[in-house]
Amino acid sequence: MGIIEWAMSPLGQNVPIHIAWFLIWVAVIAGILFLVVHAIYIRYFAKEKEFVADASHTIATQLPKRIPRHSLTARLFHWVMAAAMFTLLFTAFLPKVGYQFDWVTYHWIAGVVLSISILFHIIHASFFLDFWSIWPDRADIEDARKRVQRFFGKPAGLPRKFAKYPLENKLYHGAIIVTGLSVMLTGIFMMFRVRTIFFPRNPYLFSDMTWGLMYVLHGLAGVGLITLVITHVYFAVRPEKLPITASMIVGSMSRDFYLKEHDPKRWVVEPSANVQRGMADGD
Ligand code: HEM
Numbered sequence: 001m002g003i004i005e006w007a008m009s010p011l012g013q014n015v016p017i018h019i020a021w022f023l024i025w026v027a028v029i030a031g032i033l034f035l036v037v038h039a040i041y042i043r044y045f046a047k048e049k050e051f052v053a054d055a056s057h058t059i060a061t062q063l064p065k066r067i068p069r070h071s072l073t074a075r076l077f078h079w080v081m082a083a084a085m086f087t088l089l090f091t092a093f094l095p096k097v098g099y100q101f102d103w104v105t106y107h108w109i110a111g112v113v114l115s116i117s118i119l120f121h122i123i124h125a126s127f128f129l130d131f132w133s134i135w136p137d138r139a140d141i142e143d144a145r146k147r148v149q150r151f152f153g154k155p156a157g158l159p160r161k162f163a164k165y166p167l168e169n170k171l172y173h174g175a176i177i178v179t180g181l182s183v184m185l186t187g188i189f190m191m192f193r194v195r196t197i198f199f200p201r202n203p204y205l206f207s208d209m210t211w212g213l214m215y216v217l218h219g220l221a222g223v224g225l226i227t228l229v230i231t232h233v234y235f236a237v238r239p240e241k242l243p244i245t246a247s248m249i250v251g252s253m254s255r256d257f258y259l260k261e262h263d264p265k266r267w268v269v270e271p272s273a274n275v276q277r278g279m280a281d282g283d
Pocket residue numbers: 017018019085088089092093104107108110111112114115183184186187188190191192193194215218219221222223225
């Protein structure tokens with residue numbers, strides 16, 4: 001049993017038509033397995049996080065009580081994207097696992113909403129937010145090495161506290177970029193295969209082979225997103241992460257949480273900032 005389904009084209013060529021749908025269950029099980037193993041590890045084995053000392057205690061009193069974290073625009077983008085993402089996942093995969101309904105129209109509409117919100121996010125993040133805050137830097141790599149060595153019981157210094165986003169979040173964001181752009185770009189072309197309000201249907205735009213590969217890429221990235229979304233929601237509801245999740249609703253987090261996890265030198269919050277001003281230009 002392969003991971004791709006094939007069919008004979010009218011020209012007698014063997015072409016891929018889409019992924020094998022059992023991959024949906026592989027993705028669901030992988031997501032559940034990850035969260036079970038992670039939860040057991042945190043509950044029974046993980047030690048308290050330790051960081052090298054920094055200037056937190058000296059600047060604590062100069063900081064506002066609430067630290068601005070996500071501007072209103074960034075929060076709106078996040079929740080619009082989340083609604084589109086869930087709609088896409090359910091409309092795509094429920095019919096494949098036995099719940100039949102007329103899904104295609106809902107699917108491409110949610111696809112258009114996701115695509116617009118992604119384009120908006122790229123522009124917003126490039127010109128109005130701190131673009132580099134979500135990309136791994138040298139300190140992340142050095143600290144990751146220390147964390148891995150310490151995990152295996154080898155001697156290594158303590159890592160620094162995180163910048164605005166820990167390395168794990170940055171890597172997760174990278175995976176979302178790859179899968180998100182893949183479904184978006186293939187999905188826009190696949191709209192030529194169905195009736196939409198944007199352009200006339202044209203199933204002859206590409207050869208059967210090209211269409212087939214496009215459907216396969218759309219499907220692979222799609223099932224990848226099942227696993228990624230499961231892990232994302234899992235972390236969002238973990239008790240120790242709730243202040244971060246709440247900040248995606250209210251926009252800010254407590255000073256104590258900020259000082260516990262973040263290095264004020266790597267994620268600089270202006271001492272004089274008040275929450276309102278910080279969120280107007282914040283990210
Ligand atoms: C979470 C994101 C997405 C997932 C999981 C997903 C998944 C899927 C799946 C599994 C199919 C069925 C393909 C097949 O039968 O081989 C499909 C079809 C389709 N998708 Fe997506 N998709 C996503 C995003 C998008 C986006 C962003 C767009 C548009 C911009 C889009 C447009 C389409 C269209 C037009 C079809 C119908 C093709 C047809 O029936 O011929 N999808 N999608």
